[in-house]
Amino acid sequence: MALIFFGLFLGAGVYSFWKQKIAKSVIAVLAIGSVMCLSAGLMRL
Structure with a gap:
């Protein structure tokens, strides 16, 4: 759940x-981490 x-x-x-127009590489790393955490959390359910 965490x-x-x-x-x-x-x-x-x-x-x-994204709204603050930060570098795209930083956004990509955060997005990949977010997707990995969400998918790992959903697979644990």
Whole structure:
């Protein structure tokens, strides 16, 4: 369950960084981490 919340937290960070026009590489790393956390959390359910 914690992985799902952490994935959502990272996803919100991706959205925030996208709005602030931060470097695309940082957004990509956060997005990959978010997807990995969400998928790991969902597979544990």
